[in-house]
Amino acid sequence: MEANTRSTGRLPAAFLTPGSSSFMDFLTDHSPAMLPGNRPLPVVQGAIQAPHGTTIVAASFPGGVVLAGDRRATMGNMIAQRDIEKVFPADEYSAVGIAGTAGLAVEMVKLFQLELEHFEKVEGTTLSLEGKANRLSTMIRGNLGMAMQGLAVVPLFAGYDVDRGRGRIFSYDVTGGRSEELGYAATGSGSIFAKGSMKKLFRSDLTEQETTTLVVQALYDAADDDSATGGPDVARRIYPIVTVITDEGFRRLSDAESSELARSIIERRLEQPDGPRAPLL
Amino acid sequence: MADRAEYARKGIARGRSLVVLQYADGIVFVGENPSRALHKFSEIYDRIGFAAAGKYNEYENLRIGGVRYADLRGYTYDRDDVTARGLANVYAQTLGTIFSSAAEKPYEVELVVAEVGSEAEGDQIYRLPHDGSIVDEHGSVAVGGNAEQISTFLDQEHRDGMTLAEALKLAVQALSRDTNGSEREIPAERLEVAVLDRTRPQQRKFKRIIGRQLSRLLAADDAASAKTDVPSDEEEDE
Numbered sequence: 001m002e003a004n005t006r007s008t009g010r011l012p013a014a015f016l017t018p019g020s021s022s023f024m025d026f027l028t029d030h031s032p033a034m035l036p037g038n039r040p041l042p043v044v045q046g047a048i049q050a051p052h053g054t055t056i057v058a059a060s061f062p063g064g065v066v067l068a069g070d071r072r073a074t075m076g077n078m079i080a081q082r083d084i085e086k087v088f089p090a091d092e093y094s095a096v097g098i099a100g101t102a103g104l105a106v107e108m109v110k111l112f113q114l115e116l117e118h119f120e121k122v123e124g125t126t127l128s129l130e131g132k133a134n135r136l137s138t139m140i141r142g143n144l145g146m147a148m149q150g151l152a153v154v155p156l157f158a159g160y161d162v163d164r165g166r167g168r169i170f171s172y173d174v175t176g177g178r179s180e181e182l183g184y185a186a187t188g189s190g191s192i193f194a195k196g197s198m199k200k201l202f203r204s205d206l207t208e209q210e211t212t213t214l215v216v217q218a219l220y221d222a223a224d225d226d227s228a229t230g231g232p233d234v235a236r237r238i239y240p241i242v243t244v245i246t247d248e249g250f251r252r253l254s255d256a257e258s259s260e261l262a263r264s265i266i267e268r269r270l271e272q273p274d275g276p277r278a279p280l281l
Numbered sequence: 282m283a284d285r286a287e288y289a290r291k292g293i294a295r296g297r298s299l300v301v302l303q304y305a306d307g308i309v310f311v312g313e314n315p316s317r318a319l320h321k322f323s324e325i326y327d328r329i330g331f332a333a334a335g336k337y338n339e340y341e342n343l344r345i346g347g348v349r350y351a352d353l354r355g356y357t358y359d360r361d362d363v364t365a366r367g368l369a370n371v372y373a374q375t376l377g378t379i380f381s382s383a384a385e386k387p388y389e390v391e392l393v394v395a396e397v398g399s400e401a402e403g404d405q406i407y408r409l410p411h412d413g414s415i416v417d418e419h420g421s422v423a424v425g426g427n428a429e430q431i432s433t434f435l436d437q438e439h440r441d442g443m444t445l446a447e448a449l450k451l452a453v454q455a456l457s458r459d460t461n462g463s464e465r466e467i468p469a470e471r472l473e474v475a476v477l478d479r480t481r482p483q484q485r486k487f488k489r490i491i492g493r494q495l496s497r498l499l500a501a502d503d504a505a506s507a508k509t510d511v512p513s514d515e516e517e518d519e
Contacts, residue, residue: 010375015346023356026349034357114356117485121324121348 023118024111024139036107037142047150051080053105055190055222055229056087056097058158058169059202060183061211064246065167067095067158068215070190070223071238072230073102082233087241089250091116094132094159095243099188101151108139108153115139129161133170133178141176156187160245167245184214190222190229197221200278212242212253216261217275232262285380285387289411292389293335298425299393299473300455301332301418302439303404304448307397307478307486311452312425314473322475324487326351326363328397330477334425335390335411343372343392360484365396369407369415377413387411391424397477397486401441423455431455446501449474453499469496 014030024035032038051073058067073081080102087097088109096112098105115135120126127135136157143153157170169181184202186194197218206214216232219240223231232239239262242253253261269275299312299321310322310332323331325347333340350371351363372392380387392409408416408424421439423431434455443451453472457464474490481488490498 009371010378011343011346011350011371015349016342016375018342018345023349023352027353030349030353110356114352118348118352121352122345124318124320124323 021119021122022135023115026118035142036104036111036139037145041145041149044149049075050151051075051084051102052228053084053086053099053102053188055186055188055194055219055226056099056156057186057191057194057198057215057218057222058097058156058181058184059198059206059211059215059218060158060167060169061206061208062204063167064160064208064244065158065169066208066211066215066242066244067097067156067169068212068219068240068242069097070219070230070240071233072228074228077227079230082230082236083238085241087243087252088113089243089252090132090157090159091120091126092249093126093162093245094129094157095245095250096136097156097158097187098153099155099191100153101146104143104146104151105153105155108143108155112136112139128163129159129168132159133157133180136170137172137176137178139176140172140174144175147174154187156185158245160247160249162247165247184218186218186222188229190219190226193225193229194218194222197275201276208244208246212244212261213265215242216240216258216265220262220265220269221275232266234263234266282381286412289380289387289389293391293411293424294426296334296336296425298423298427298431298456299332299334300421300423300431300435300452301393301395301406302421302435302443302448302452303401303406303419303441304443304445305401306445306480307476308395308404308406309445309448309452310393310395310473310475311449311456312473313456313467313471315471321473322489323348324485325368325394326355327360327484328477328486329363329365329368330395330397330475330487332393332395332424333390334428336388339388340390340392343375343388343390346375347372347394365394365405365407369394369409372409373413373415375413376409376411380412391428393418393422393424395477397479399479427458430458434458445476446498449498469499 027035053073056069067087069086071083073084090096152174161168169185170178171181171185172178184198201214223229239258242258244251297313302309312321314321323344325331331344355363379385394407396405398404406418408418408422421435438451457467476488477486
């Protein structure tokens, strides 16, 4: 029966075999070559030039979590793209922001989204937030070979935990190591500056609106000191992507909302270029 | 061959019937199902839904096969390249091969694959009987035990552009008719209802209608039905 699968056009046996609810497991059985981690790695000398995404930041507030990213992709000292989008909804209650090799990261996100959707459709229920975070770990680990050749992907995962009723943030390292971050987190080249900024500005009782301001301030500070992070581009009307996840689900701020947010910050920075000051004591 | 067809038909007739109807904003699936865990209707992809009557383990297998087919296709090409027509074709080939293969017993299932278009003209409903044929249906379709009688009733009563409440009530009325023509009551908690709603802002148009929203739709009289027709987002998680 398996042999004449193609000629009859019926579903191949692998499609009708009961088993895993994971799309990646299905790909492993049915067409392993389509899985990103299963591609043979060529031997290369030196680093491969490919566009890299830069800074992603996240912060939680009572009732949800905010995930945001700048819009720049760089290749060496060049700006590869000014308006790249690096924050994506993973499903209704979670989102993923990507830093690292853009091409591989976008593919990883696409597969991750599909993995969650596939599970939901097959099982009739969604994965727990921890389960989703662990799934992403596995995918990053699958990219380790590429990462060792300089093509790392390091995402930030944020979501609303429906069971616990709060927003949660997970950060990753290049080997797939996962850690839950309390309060705020950042990844990518500008993350050091973004974290420094949020360290001074973050409070655990901020509102949703204040938290969106916080993350855009942090991205501004990252762009201020890291050449690979793009600041708000008023001339071209390119502003950071800001997403909010609450018990109502995933929402991306409209262009009008994020432009207003970025403009209000620029306005204040004209007076105070280093941004708001935290008290000394 | 006739024996095999008879065998499959008997198996399907043991199951309860279900109906799939077009309404103004999409396609509604209605069936009597005492179980809350074993669904007769499911989401396959963004605009594609699946309904099945007959033997649960067999159609569940086909459903998962369909989800795998659709997800793999969408991942390989693009989400727009997954169509009900393609899926119906694959199901028909699968059922047909199994039906005519002496080594396998025929599946005791009858499937419906439906796709909601951006306009009512783009809606597609395919019925897939156990032997691998495809029937392109318009307006309404019934499968399962009492399907023939229900179809005749629906053909007379169904019209284009019904509201969701109207279509739902017509479906329940059709399902309540016994083989001998008398009517019986089907309580709301024994109904399984799902829609493919083209007005849903999300990419995925499939949605189950349960709990309060279902009772409200069943209770809505015709004057109020236009208002309750568009389920707002707050009602979704009930």
